[in-house]
Amino acid sequence: MIELLRILGVALILLGLFFMIASSLGLIRLPDIYTRAHASGKCDALGQALMLFGFVLYADFGPETVKLVLIIVMLYILTPTATHAIVRAAYIHGKKPWKRGEERE
Amino acid sequence: MTGIFMISGVVLIFTTFLCLYRVVVGPGASNRLLAVNVIGTKTIVLLVIIGFIYERPVFLDIALAYAMINFIATLAMAKYYEQGCIC
Numbered sequence: 201m202i203e204l205l206r207i208l209g210v211a212l213i214l215l216g217l218f219f220m221i222a223s224s225l226g227l228i229r230l231p232d233i234y235t236r237a238h239a240s241g242k243c244d245a246l247g248q249a250l251m252l253f254g255f256v257l258y259a260d261f262g263p264e265t266v267k268l269v270l271i272i273v274m275l276y277i278l279t280p281t282a283t284h285a286i287v288r289a290a291y292i293h294g295k296k297p298w299k300r301g302e303e304r305e
Numbered sequence: 306m307t308g309i310f311m312i313s314g315v316v317l318i319f320t321t322f323l324c325l326y327r328v329v330v331g332p333g334a335s336n337r338l339l340a341v342n343v344i345g346t347k348t349i350v351l352l353v354i355i356g357f358i359y360e361r362p363v364f365l366d367i368a369l370a371y372a373m374i375n376f377i378a379t380l381a382m383a384k385y386y387e388q389g390c391i392c
Contacts, residue, residue, distance in 0.1 A: 289387035
């Protein structure tokens with residue numbers, strides 16, 4: 201049972217790592233600030249939640265579990281708030297959304 | 306299992322360097338802020354990985370504190386970018 205949980209935890213960590221890599225590639229490749237915000241949300245919400253939940257399953261039950269769940273819940277609420285504030289500031293400063301055929305920023 | 310953690314940590318550092326490209330190049334302050342926010346999140350996960358590799362639970366407390374500091378810093382910078390002052 202413990203071994204099964206550990207294997208599941210490592211699988212979740214690798215899945216979260218895939219989302220981290222995908223969000224970094226999106227941050228480089230996508231054309232403007234709004235689509236890049238979409239890519240960064242993949243890392244902020246999904247990538248860290250999957251990786252840290254993998255560590256929750258990997259570790260034995262104890263104080264570490266509580267701290268990891270606290271980190272997951274805090275990041276899940278806080279980082280999309282920060283992303284929203286950044287994108288709102290960019291919108292107020294008059295950034296236009298990218299349309300097909302235009303040049304990339 | 307420590308080898309898998311080590312490899313995932315190295316891959317995470319590599320993706321952090323990919324984000325650093327956007328910080329250096331990216332046009333305007335908003336792209337740079339977005340990339341800095343992502344780098345902060347990856348740093349938190351990296352701290353947890355380091356704590357599990359060396360089996361020191363203290364790193365989880367550091368990660369918890371760093372999450373709060375990262376949020377406050379990003380929010381303050383976004384507000385400064387939006388309004389021109391922190392008020």
